[in-house]
Every structure is written in structure tokens, then in C-alpha cells.
Amino acid sequence: MADIHELGAAGLRQALAAGELSATEVAEHFLARIGQLNHTLGAFVTVTADQAMLDAGAADAAYVRRRSGGPGFPSCTACRWLSKTSRMLPE
Numbered sequence: 001m002a003d004i005h006e007l008g009a010a011g012l013r014q015a016l017a018a019g020e021l022s023a024t025e026v027a028e029h030f031l032a033r034i035g036q037l038n039h040t041l042g043a044f045v046t047v048t049a050d051q052a053m054l055d056a057g058a059a060d061a062a063y064v065r066r067r068s069g070g071p072g073f074p075s076c077t078a079c080r081w082l083s084k085t086s087r088m089l090p091e
Contacts (some may be wrong), residue, residue: 004029016063023063027056 004026007015015021031049055082 005033022055023056023059027052 002011004012004021012021016026017021021087031047031052034044034047038047
């Protein structure tokens with residue numbers, strides 16, 4: 001496999017879906033790259049590493065729940081609920 005940062009969005013999605021990578025591994029990799037390169041590039045003013053790791057852990061836990069048949073909303077149910085409760089989505 002190529003370095004994580006060379007995979008691109010589609011490659012990352014495929015690796016995550018196949019279980020070849022976890023969201024935590026991806027977040028750790030990109031946070032390390034930011035740490036290595038940001039002093040030269042100045043691409044980030046604020047890096048919220050702790051929040052990124054919490055979000056990655058939550059994504060990994062949700063992935064495990066989905067794969068094990070655990071609780072969760074099917075996306076169509078969530079969309080119907082959002083459209084009826086918040087008017088954010090068309091009915």
C-alpha cells in the first residue's frame with residue numbers, strides 16, 4: 001500500500017471500507033505529517049489534534065458496530081427524521 005497521504009480520497013475510502021486502515025491510523029498519520037511540515041508550509045493556524053483523535057475513535061467504534069450488526073440508524077431513516085424535525089432536508 002502507498003503511504004496514507006498518497007492514497008487520495010477514493011483510496012482512503014477503499015482502505016477504510018476494506019478494514020486495511022482505521023480512522024485512528026489515518027488521523028495519527030495526518031497529524032504526524034502536519035507536525036512535520038506545518039512549520040515550513042504554514043498550512044494550519046490551529047490544529048485540534050485531541051478532537052481529531054476523539055472523532056477518529058468514534059468513527060472506528062461506529063464502523064465496528066455497523067459490521068457487527070449493532071445499533072444504528074439506516075441513512076434513509078435518519079434523512080426522513082431530519083426532514084421532518086429540522087426542515088434541513090426536503091421531504
